[in-house]
Amino acid sequence: MTRLRPLISWGVPILLLAVVAVVSFTVAPWRSADEYAAEFTSSRGLYVGDDVRIMGVEVGRVTKIEPRGDRVLVRFDVDSERRIPADAHAAIVAPTLVSARFVQLTPPHTGGPELPVGATIPVERTAVPVEWDEITEQLTRLTTELGPDDTDPQGALGEVLDVAAANAEGHGPALRDSLQQLATAMRTISDGRHDLFGTLGNLQVFVEALSMSGDQIVSFHDRLASVTEILDANRDDMGAALAGLDAVLVDVERFVRDNRERVDTTVDRTAALTETLAAQRDGIAQVLHVAPTALSNLQGIYQPAHNTVVSALSLTNFANPAQFVCSALAAAEQVDAHTASELCVQYLGPILPLLAMDYPPVRINPTRGVGALPDQLVYTEPELMPAPGAPSPASLADLLSPGAP
Template sequence: MTKRKWMTGLAVAFVLILVAGGVLLFRTFERADRTYVTAYFANSTGLYPGDDIRILGVRVGGVETIEAQPQQVKITFWVDDQYKVPADAKAVILSPSLVSARAIQLVPAYTEGPRMKSDAVIPQTRTAVPVEWDDLREQLTKLVEALQPVEPGEVSTLGAFVNTAADNLRGEGTNIHNTLVKLSQAFSALGDHSGDMFGAIRNISLVVSALEDSTDVMRSLNRNLAGTTALLTDQPNEVRQALADMNAVAEEVTGFVAENREPVGITADKLASISGALDESLGDLEQTLHLAPSQLSNFVNIYPPAIGGFAGAFSLNNFANPIQFLCGAIEAASRLGSEQAAKLCVQYLAPIVKNRQYNFPPLGVNPVVGAYARPNEITYSEDWMRPDYVPPGPPPPDTGPVPAGMPSPTPPLPDGGPALAAEAPEVGSTDLQDMMVPAGAGS
């Protein structure tokens, strides 16, 4: 009996698992064919889960969940994948007249462009809800209260406005007619020149935009103008004197031109000829300006200031392969039989100049190459090689022990001053014979 109950319970559990798996599988396939969207509305009055989602009045999906939030309502709905929805679509809650059920309309219908994907969000700025009857009634009540008379038996505010307008317009029909005719003519003229008007407006817009973008520049200009105005105000005499000097200079220039009209004309003619020559030599000038920087750079590279001369090596063009240079020139100069002439040139010149291929002259010494480093750029391997080297003085002589009865050597003065005449050491002879022959050897 226990075994039968166990088998029955196991069968029931298995059936429940199958049912749950089938439902889960069905829901999974169902969600796979749907696009789920979340939208935020100001309210969801009359809307419930399961209500329709429509496009152009056709049902394309349904409301999944409705979740109330402090300032808005979050509504999740789905749309069948066979219906395309624009990525920037708007959602509007519809309120049919005859039935109380409401639906969400997606606008506009898809034509082209990106599609709305699953888990997309439509913010409240792209949603709308219908006006409720209670809100409409409240607004109508406010309107009636505003239009009704303040006190019983008196005219309301709207009535007073109508009466005042009637009193002001009574007898002014002709003037109103003429005004309307003139306005019509003015608008017609404006319509005939609409292109010019729009062009002027666009230009004004560009000017205003440029001024807006140049705020700092305009502020600086105003400061400079203010400073200039203050300077002119503080120094009126200087400005007056400057203008007077300019007037005097202008008079002198006028007199000079009047007196030297012919030389000025001749000078102008010569300048015209010079300008014409420059114009005719424009190609040479361009070539000079093109080559001058490279030539100056090469000159700087071969002129070291350390030696005050040029440092470089002679280079002979086309002498790296003299056979090709000479025979190529002969072939180019020959007209008939140029190929045979080139072959004969190679045949006779090859044994002579085959070992004469060089780029630089075969000189052991290049006379234009010298020191290429400044004194402060030379590193000496030994200190005694430096030009400013001062050799150390000779070591002091070793006098040894002083014999008995001999006076001790006189110590040097503390201040390092020169020795007295009696204390100065005896200087030996500088004669070559005295240096090489001992004293007394010749006697």
């Protein structure tokens, strides 16, 4: 009795746990799979207990097949740890003609929305395999249509073969040459595939450039349309201008034909003159460079009153006394120009600018007399002409003469 007490104390709890486990698995079994359904147009060859796979891996079993009018509802369980995407597709797959079929779910879940437990995949996202008897039925129908019958012992296929044989008869060498040329062309295309791909790539770049330049193309099109409108609005004037140009060209052609020898002579002389001018190009450039200054000086020393050219006394050193004085000091001291300029600026710099003048402050020029008489003066502006009672330029010249009071 003493020995049975420990056994009873341990055995009773273990027995109670076993009873609870059996009751829990029989009355309220533990679910290790989630149930889904899919609609198919046919479930031929599919049975309860067949596999449900994802990418060929078994993940569940078909639990029930229910006919629903023109559709079949297939219920299946999938392991709870497996997830099915919300847009999943289902297909009945037949690996071979004699093997069992299974339901394939695709694509695998890699993230995103999931198909709720208990949801049904609609028939729009399911597919069934083509049955072998359907294939044989179509083949039988095709052979019956193409084969011979009571009215046509040759059949449509036989007629096609006869026509093809008749057309190809005697053209074997031509067909061979055509095949050889086709092979050569394909080989050429294959050898130049890199250039072809490069051309396509450049064409893509060109198309992208056109796409990016859409605004410029539209602007060019608008401007071209404006030019076209202007030409259309002035088509009468343009027609008249072209007609006049045609008449002018006829006259030019007649002139050239009648004066061909003279034109040739003129062209030859012009060529000779051009060669001479080209040979004397440096001299002509020198003349053109010096002539404006010389003519300006000539105009300055010409006196209309005496109708002669006279000289004029011009003391230019007074316009730049700094240069005149500083150069004289440099010559006297016998130093270089840089040192002389520094000494001159240092000692005489503030004073020399005060001595600058265009002409000496003397009211007479002993080398020149009266430049022009009153009747030889031409005024550019009428208001510059002196009044009737004002002294004339000749009187002013007399006033400025040495003997004037």
